Amino acid sequence: MESVNRFFNERLLFRDDHVIWQQEDYWATPIEALRKGMADCEDYSIAKYFTLRRLGIPNEKLRITYVKALRLNQAHMIVAYYPTPTSIPLVLDNLTDKILPATQRTDLIPVYSFNAEGL
Numbered sequence: 001m002e003s004v005n006r007f008f009n010e011r012l013l014f015r016d017d018h019v020i021w022q023q024e025d026y027w028a029t030p031i032e033a034l035r036k037g038m039a040d041c042e043d044y045s046i047a048k049y050f051t052l053r054r055l056g057i058p059n060e061k062l063r064i065t066y067v068k069a070l071r072l073n074q075a076h077m078i079v080a081y082y083p084t085p086t087s088i089p090l091v092l093d094n095l096t097d098k099i100l101p102a103t104q105r106t107d108l109i110p111v112y113s114f115n116a117e118g119l
Contacts, residue, residue, distance in 0.1 A: 063113035
């Protein structure tokens, strides 16, 4: 997980969809983001989610989570990894290379999450 988080954080520059795609909102595939070399938070999350799935992490352990980033005062998206169904999730985020438990990410307020199985 650390390698995947770091890989995308280091290879993609954060840019808004207006700059990358000249659109209000566009959810890029991992290949599209890597080709452009730029991504917004949704693109980072999608790339990390699908890479982790491809590496064999079960779908039920991963969720793309829409959060409010308090320091940025805006909507943001991260990947949450649940080692067990009842455990505190670990947060993979483009804002930091550190993967921390959600309880240590007091700068984020979860709103909703989803994966291939649903919302």
